[in-house]
Amino acid sequence: MTRFHTPVLLKEVIEFLAPKEGGVYFDGTLGGGGYAEKILEASGPDGVLFGVDVDNDALVAAKKGLEKFGERAVIEKANYADVLNFADKRSLKFDGMVGDLGVSSHQLDLGARGFSFNSDAPLDMRMDKSGGETAIDVIRSCSCGELEEIFVKYGEEKFARRIAENVFEKKENIRTTLDLEKICWSAYPSKLRHGRIHPATRVFQALRIAVNGELDNLEKFIGDAPGVLRSGGRLVIVSYHSLEDRIVKLAFKGLAMGGGFKLLTKKIVGPSDDEIAANPRARSAKLRAISKGVVKNVLFGGWSKMSRC
Ligand SMILES: C[S@@+](CC[C@H](N)C(=O)[O-])C[C@H]1O[C@@H](n2cnc3c(N)ncnc32)[C@H](O)[C@@H]1O
Known part of the structure; x- marks a missing residue:
């Protein structure tokens, strides 16, 4: 993949998202398409990925890197905060959704972006x-x-x-x-x-x-994304500072307490020392994930799968 952006916590994101053959996925912050590429590989041969970004440079880079997947990669300019509208218009529900917040290396490194x-x-x-x-x-x-x-x-x-x-x-x-x-x-x-x-x-x-409007967008996305997840679907968010992480943490906690969702990360998942050494920009990354379709089992006080959600 291009060096437009070195994907952060890539292995961990894929592990928590657990893409499955033929699944339908949403990458709300496509960037250079590093996550998208792995999601498409793991969900092949029929899985589909809808990837959006607000940055034209990212869309160009991702389109180029993902063209080998043909129609399985659907790339559009959109704000991830509009995910509800995006999904409704296409009658979609997702098996997995991912948000990798903040800026891409390209945005930071291209001085002209300011x-x-x-x-x-x-x-x-x-x-x-x-x-x-x-x-x-x-x-x-x-x-x-x-x-x-x-x-x-x-x-x-x-x-x-x-x-x-x-x-x-x-x-x-x-x-x-x-x-x-x-x-x-x-x-x-x-x-x-x-x-x-x-x-x-x-x-x-x-x-x-x-x-x-980064925090407003995140709040809107995290409020709406659970509604367009399929039963068993997963939502994975990587954030880079405490303001973002606080929003993710509270939203996920609320969903888990409300029933119907399970926290997959009791604590944040961060980068390994090796990843930080190879990519110092990964050092502040924090991954949190939830899955849909799990309710608290009243009898046993544990977690069990719901047949429908
Ligand atoms: C950290 S990069 C994502 C990198 C990507 N995971 C990869 O593997 O290449 C964040 C991207 O999110 C985009 N972005 C930020 N806010 C957005 C929003 N509200 N809607 C859509 N894209 C957004 C940025 O333009 C940037 O390209």
Whole structure:
């Protein structure tokens, strides 16, 4: 597969998803198609994978990598938050669904996308470049208080207020990733500037989440996905920071407590040391999975399969 993105926790995702021959699958964050390729291999010769992404670059890369599967790989531009509509329109239910949250390596590494302060580029940060506000638009349209709220809520940034004040004051002069990086750097207390995390990291994360509505999309997806899973179907989510993981954890817990779903991961599943050594971007990955069609057995207090769900 292409180096567009090195799939994270690939072996574990496939183990938890357990694709079966002839199954129907949904990859809500297709990226370079690394998960999709393995799902199609494991569900062959007749399994079908519906893969969506909001990023045109991802769709092009995935189409190329998956063309060997012919009509078994159905690739479309869509937001995974619209999964209910996507499935209803095609009268689909899925045997497995996967979401691999956050950005692809391609988005981070292609400086021009404006996601990273490793290179200087217009501060864009949109995954879907066909519309919506860029990070610059967000910065220019927010009050100082709103910027602070974004940095606190989506970045858990300790120095949100002083960074927001500096950004707000200089907002007309901020155009590029490095303009913003420099402001974060100088707003940080000097003795903390050389810590493990660069002073701009959390602010960049926060703006990216705000620009792409990432947490709202995740909440919508996780609320709707269980309804389009077949009995016995599995939902696997890989997240990369505590804000995302909290949403996944609470939603899965709620589903399991409500009956009809079983938690397949009592604790998060993370990458091995070998994977982190080979791909340092995997280090914060957290996998959680549930399956549908299992109810609490009242008599024995254990879990048993439901015949219908
Ligand atoms: C971490 S990458 C996925 C990599 C993929 N698992 C692979 O194996 O190549 C995340 C992808 O999700 C996409 N994405 C983010 N939010 C999305 C959304 N709401 N709907 C659809 N795709 C989304 C991004 O554009 C990006 O391509």
